[in-house]
Amino acid sequence: MVDNKISSAPIKYDNTFAKEIYSLENGHYVKMCMQCGMCAVSCATRQIMDYSPRRLFNLIRAGKKEEFMRSNTMWMCTTCCMCKVRCPRGIPLVDVMHDLKALALKQGYVEYPQAAFYQAMWAEAFGRGRVFEGGIMARFYLKRGWNEIKKALGMKDLGMEMLKHGRMPIVPPRKIKGLKSLQQIIQRAQSLQEKEAK
Amino acid sequence: MRYSVYPGCSLEATALSYMKSLEPVAEALGMHLEEIPDWNCCGASVASGVVGDFAQQVMTARNLALAEEKGLDILVACSSCYMNMGLTNKRFKDDAHFAKLANEALAVGGLKYNGTLRVRQIVDALVNDIGLDKIKARVKRPLTGLKVAGYVGCQTVRALPWEYDDPERPVLLDQLVEALGATAVPFPMKARCCGSSHAIAQTEIVLDCSREILESARSNGASMMVTPCPMCQLNIDAYQGMINKTYNTNYAIPTLFITQLMAIAFDLPPEASALKYCIVSPYEALAPLGVGK
Numbered sequence: 480m481v482d483n484k485i486s487s488a489p490i491k492y493d494n495t496f497a498k499e500i501y502s503l504e505n506g507h508y509v510k511m512c513m514q515c516g517m518c519a520v521s522c523a524t525r526q527i528m529d530y531s532p533r534r535l536f537n538l539i540r541a542g543k544k545e546e547f548m549r550s551n552t553m554w555m556c557t558t559c560c561m562c563k564v565r566c567p568r569g570i571p572l573v574d575v576m577h578d579l580k581a582l583a584l585k586q587g588y589v590e591y592p593q594a595a596f597y598q599a600m601w602a603e604a605f606g607r608g609r610v611f612e613g614g615i616m617a618r619f620y621l622k623r624g625w626n627e628i629k630k631a632l633g634m635k636d637l638g639m640e641m642l643k644h645g646r647m648p649i650v651p652p653r654k655i656k657g658l659k660s661l662q663q664i665i666q667r668a669q670s671l672q673e674k675e676a677k
Numbered sequence: 678m679r680y681s682v683y684p685g686c687s688l689e690a691t692a693l694s695y696m697k698s699l700e701p702v703a704e705a706l707g708m709h710l711e712e713i714p715d716w717n718c719c720g721a722s723v724a725s726g727v728v729g730d731f732a733q734q735v736m737t738a739r740n741l742a743l744a745e746e747k748g749l750d751i752l753v754a755c756s757s758c759y760m761n762m763g764l765t766n767k768r769f770k771d772d773a774h775f776a777k778l779a780n781e782a783l784a785v786g787g788l789k790y791n792g793t794l795r796v797r798q799i800v801d802a803l804v805n806d807i808g809l810d811k812i813k814a815r816v817k818r819p820l821t822g823l824k825v826a827g828y829v830g831c832q833t834v835r836a837l838p839w840e841y842d843d844p845e846r847p848v849l850l851d852q853l854v855e856a857l858g859a860t861a862v863p864f865p866m867k868a869r870c871c872g873s874s875h876a877i878a879q880t881e882i883v884l885d886c887s888r889e890i891l892e893s894a895r896s897n898g899a900s901m902m903v904t905p906c907p908m909c910q911l912n913i914d915a916y917q918g919m920i921n922k923t924y925n926t927n928y929a930i931p932t933l934f935i936t937q938l939m940a941i942a943f944d945l946p947p948e949a950s951a952l953k954y955c956i957v958s959p960y961e962a963l964a965p966l967g968v969g970k
């Protein structure tokens with residue numbers, strides 16, 4: 480027998496977390512989600528996500544911050560833009576995912592290797608004005624430690640092939656001339672954005 | 678025809694063969710490329726996830742501002758660069774509040790962008806500016822009999838949907854391939870994601886995504902793939918050996934940039950087709966056309 484006894488008491492959701500998300504740069508778009516699931520069936524990496532984008536957005540409404548922040552969904556996103564193209568509500572999911580990653584980093588949810596990769600790549604781009612693969616990898620392995628280095632050793636054939644075919648420069652590119660000015664521009668942009676968010 | 682060109686970081690490193698083939702192919706078609714002076718990294722698909730969209734777009738806009746004086750369309754090869762440059766440029770045109778704020782940040786470096794330029798993907802410029810007829814007319818070594826899977830990837834057609842092609846079933850790359858005399862095989866996975874930058878952080882994802890793409894190419898009879906995306910090229914080409922090891926498969930599908938294939942069809946000198954940078958050897962597939970090392 481199916482148990483049909485459903486409580487008539489209203490379910491109370493805590494919306495503090497939802498408000499936090501809605502205040503992000505692209506966070507307000509989440510409110511437009513109608514839970515149709517188009518993003519889930521379109522996603523390149525749905526099969527390895529804890530929650531599909533649709534379900535992730537639902538967690539926001541349900542106020543489940545811990546589940547949300549610890550989920551791998553935003554980190555698995557490859558920014559392939561399929562969901563963004565298809566979402567019937569026009570939600571730019573990729574841009575929302577960016578915000579969610581940035582929030583996770585800010586609040587110290589950094590257990591996924593992608594988090595270290597993002598930080599490594601950003602450090603390169605900001606510190607040089609251009610990105611150097613060797614630099615990203617060095618920073619990434621430094622952050623992730625021995626286990627990751629062991630994995631990298633398993634990939635040494637690939638590294639050798641890259642070197643042999645002249646595709647892995649060992650000397651980093653020169654820093655751009657306007658590096659200082661670029662860094663000041665970025666810092667100004669960040670502070671302007673913070674003011675906007677308030 | 679003159680263009681500003683934004684090479685992006687990968688064209689200086691892992692995708693060197695893209696730049697090496699793009700320059701002579703463009704020249705052969707009368708496209709004059711002028712590199713944006715002192716350009717900076719656009720932040721790829723990563724910076725937004727650390728500092729947010731606005732800061733990344735401002736960072737990208739420095740390049741637009743540096744290029745604006747010349748007033749030329751900006752040619753972009755890399756898919757992520759195209760996404761960032763294209764989206765930022767669009768925002769400058771559509772969103773006055775954004776433009777004002779972004780210019781406030783750019784002013785710290787004495788720069789300003791008025792939103793007057795167009796950002797163009799290479800495939801867009803080749804087909805819509807130069808035209809398939811002119812490209813066909815330039816072919817000196819028709820690629821007759823070569824079966825090619827045109828692998829478009831994701832961001833070049835989806836970053837700005839319908840800007841120049843269908844975001845899910847793109848056709849221009851196939852048309853380019855056929856203009857060179859080759860056969861574009863049906864390729865249902867042509868716009869699926871290769872796993873992109875997960876290659877470093879979580880290689881399994883790339884192996885899994887790229888394997889499906891290779892399988893689709895092979896089962897449709899392709900002896901080669903071409904792409905306009907540095908990330909797709911890198912993942913499919915460099916990781917193919919690992920895919921074979923992991924899944925006990927035996928793919929041997931060389932993956933070229935579309936400009937490399939054009940260099941071959943135009944019969945340009947070997948430096949222009951830059952085949953020595955291929956990890957999966959292309960020589961067997963190209964042997965019937967008389968292309969050797």
Ligand code: SF4
Nearest residue numbers: 512513515516518566
């Ligand atoms: S496709 Fe859009 S509206 Fe539908 S569930 Fe996903 S985010 Fe929500």
Ligand code: SF4
Nearest residue numbers: 522556557559560562
């Ligand atoms: S952009 Fe991200 S979330 Fe959207 S379909 Fe692609 S991988 Fe999935």
